[in-house]
Amino acid sequence: MARGRLRSRLRRFDQSLANQPVYALTETVQIPADPISPTRRIVRRIVYALLALCAATLIAYLERDGYRDVQGDDLSLLDCLYYATVSLSTTGYGDITPLTPAARLTNILVITPLRVAFLIVLIGTTVETLTTQSRQAYRIQRWRSRVRNHIVIVGYGTKGKTAAAALVGDEVAPADIVVVDEDPVALERARASGLVTVRGNGTNSEVLRLASAQHARAIIVATNSDDSAVLVTLTAREIAPNAKIIAAVRETDNQHLLKQSGADSTVLTAETAGRLLGLAVQTPTVVEMMEDLLTPDAGFAIAEREVSPKEVGGSPRHLPDIVLGVVRNGRLVRVDDEEVDALEAGDRLLYVRSADVDR
Structure with missing residues (x-):
């Protein structure tokens, strides 16, 4: 009953973000894009302006018989270029007009570039903002329609950042990692690493949607408090019943709450760090080895693989790999347990691999 009441309270706080138009989500969802330098943007705008000017000049020249200047002469190519220039720059023509070719050439070569530069400064930022929002809205719409089997990290503090780095080191594409957090600084760090970001509270089901x-195939709960972790886990399990949820917890007493909320596995951050600190006093090399095993992109690392057909029926202790345990029916069994003396089809091996050899 209490669990049901908590879910109903969470629903009341939902803001129906998923039902909003895509363009309204550009400040909430950020899809990484290739950075473009300001100089390149300005050069690109100038090139577009010159192309438009050339096109207008060509059109005026092809239809020059329909144009007359104030002197009544036929239009030359220079006249057409001048007409295109004053037309595209919204200057117009009237009581003050250059009459000699030299004056018109000066207007084209000097006045017009200054006018274009003025227009870039005046409306360039507004145009760029509108086009950026349009591109971002398109990327969000395309991403939401295609994203599947990705990994969601709720909380991008020290734990979340380290978890993302470990995933990338284990050959998970940054675009397949989505970070959910409320801190703009944390989200900016995630975007700089090429991760997709969603700004909001992970306890809100609409934010998770x-x-x-x-x-998602996995959801990592790396919040700063155990109570937030319980709420996030409860919400995530409700909307993602098939996802694997891994939650970090500070206190052992709260571990069972996360299990009841739907977490598949939990990590005791405070106690694990305390054990390593204690080991470092007497056996610091053990801590170094543990750090090496937890770093997937260098040295040794802990990995998991499926048993090959040739290994079925054999003992995991007689394999070339250093096997630490066997995962059977979703349950981890120690390698020295009699239950796994003979490997079966479908078993998975937890073993130590060399990252350098794999690379």
Whole structure:
């Protein structure tokens, strides 16, 4: 009953973000894009302006018989270029007009570039903002329609950042990692690493839906407090019943709450760090080895693989790999347990691999 009441309270706080138009989500969801330097943007705008000027000049020249100047002469190519220039720059023509070719050439070569530069400064920022929002809205719409089997990280503090780095080091594409957080600084760090970001509270089911948590293969809960972790886990399990949820917890007493909320596995951050600190006093090399095993992109690392057909029926202790345990029916069994003396089809091996050899 209490769990049901908590879910109903969470629903009342939902803001129906997933039902909003895509353009309204550009400040909430950020899809990484290739950075473009300001100089390149300005050069690109100038090139576009010159192309438009050339096109207008060509059109005026092809239809020059329909144009007359104030002197009644036929239009030359220079006259057509001048007409295109004053037309595209919204200057117009009237009581003050250059009459000699030299004056018109000066207007084209000097006045017009200054006028174009003025227009870039005046409306360039507004145009760029509108086009950036349009591109971002398109990327969000395309991403939401395609994203599947990705990983959602709720909380991008020290734990979340380290978890993302470990995933990338284990050959997970940054675009397949979505970070959910409320801190703009943390989200900016995540975007700089090429990760997709969603700004909002992970306890809000609509925020998790924006991160497509319902289609994720794994959800990592790395919040700063155990109570937030319980609420996030409860919400995530409700909208993603098939996802694997891994939650970080500070206190052992709260571990069972996360299990009841739907977490598949939990990590005791405070106690694990305390054990390593204690080991470092007497056996610092053990801590170094543990750090090496937890770093997937260098040295040794802990990995998991499926048993090959040739290994079925054999003992995991007789394999070339250093096997630490066997995962059977979703349950981890120690390698020295009699239950796994003979490997079966479908078993998975937890073993130590060399990252350098794999690379």
